[in-house]
Amino acid sequence: MAILSSISSTGVNNSHLFSVIIPTYHRNDLLVKCLDCLAPGVQTLAAGQYEVIVTDDGSQTTAEEMIRQQYPWVKWVAGPRSGPAANRNNGAKYAQGEWLAFTDDDCLPAQEWLEAYAEATKGSALALEGAIHPLGNPDQDLAECPINLTGGCFWSANIAVKHKFFETIDGFDSNYLIAAQEDQDLKIRIEKITKIDFVPEAKVYHPVRLVTLIKLIKRIPKQSANWAYHVNKHQLIIQNGGRFKYTFKAYKFYLGLLFKYIYIYQFKKAIFAGLYLLFGLPITWFYILLLQKNGDRRWD
Template sequence: MTQFSFFSVIVPTYQRNDLLAKCLDCLIPEIQTLPAEQYEVIVTDDGFQITAQEMIREFYPWVKWVAGSRKGPAANRNNGAKYARGEWLVFTDDDCLPDPQWLEAYAEAIVAEPACLVFEGRTYVDRPRRSLAETSPVNESGGYLWSCNFAVKKQLFESLTGFDERFPYAAMEDVDFRLRLVKSGYKFSFVKTASVCHPWRAKGGWNKIKQHREATFIYLSIHAEELVNINSVYYLLFALRSFVNQTVPAILQFNFTGINEAFLEHFAYLYMSVLLWRYSLTSMKSLKNQ
């Protein structure tokens, strides 16, 4: 039998012990098909009102619990990676449910593609969508490198200084990591069998939209050249396409359930289009004055 690499599974969490428990239940050595001696699980906990420390001590003694830095998801993932003993880091989120063959699939991919240092897995949903108010980061064909399901050689992760901790929310930090990875000349491979379920969740409302807006401008302040791709036209077309292709058909399918959340989201896209138009004008004036 091929000797697989040792994995460190990093699970960031923040005051969601109920969801975290379901995630850890999927990572129990008796459930995962990869031998227990070939992986560790690290929960890095940003909680302050409640933490998962006691729950893990009592029910998951094989899991390593560490206190997070309380600086957001990007910093929390980096914090977990600091404690990793594995040659490879595997990231998922506390609201995900890894399949039994999840880690073994990554291990087999590493053996099959020894030159590849980054792999992303499949992220799917648990059931058909029931409402326009539901959302999930579905990834059925690859190309996204969402932070909820990917594996990276620890040495490479450290050379890229991990996730950029200037991102305070769960938004755009994985997009930034993917861009820096590609700019450094690395490619990532999609492993469909390395799958996790990300159940449908309620959209975060205006607060989540505000976080995405702030994160987008942080991203553009770091990668000014990306204004060519992420600009007012991008958000305008995105709003129109999603309205025509998704919202209109779903209105009848879901009997208008979640329509308020859907329209709020479309309004946010249009608002972002205006903000980015103003941002691009300001950027051009700054370049002319230099």
């Protein structure tokens, strides 16, 4: 394909094998633990083979001073304050590595994380995903944690993409304004061009977080708008047989979640599933119809 044939390392000034990109936002306490795992001599990959870039969307406070004093080997850059997708792209702009390795500020990369990715770069894949292991019990009510033990997820907490290829496909879509679906959008676009290899040895550990029901409810409008954009962009309504079938499948899915959570006594999750049925799905359709009014009819 033309895109593949145009990709070579000559388009990027590669002074490292990897540029590790870490977006952050008001979480210095978690960021320090992540950076400790990436320190020269902690990672088994030689320090000269990688750089670490923290792209900081903080507004009230930033990590700049902390990084300057405690982590002089880390490059701090100010973020665009336009959401996590735009923040990752911002970090990539400053990268000098042949590959971009993305992780989150609350993740703990294993010592062999980059070395495992380095071995995988010897293959033909232009994109890689590593394993994400939970720290804590993900089966608690209202527990959140991305888990990827077998591949096929491409969660942005642990992925690597060839730098030139990332630029060629325009990186993350910054129209995704929250941390949801922006990595799946990138996965869809990558898989239209090339394969994604799973590297189980490239492990990061992600803490299990307990969120409140109120916080989940407050997310519904933005979550619905974000999902509407994703549905529209990738023509998911067409792929699911049209508007009626898509709507039926969506309600069936959340109704199934509602009964599942009741069955396993996770009543807070059940309440949220019920509220999303009542409010989230109608709000999603509102945004889809708004997109239609603005002239995008790709789901018809």
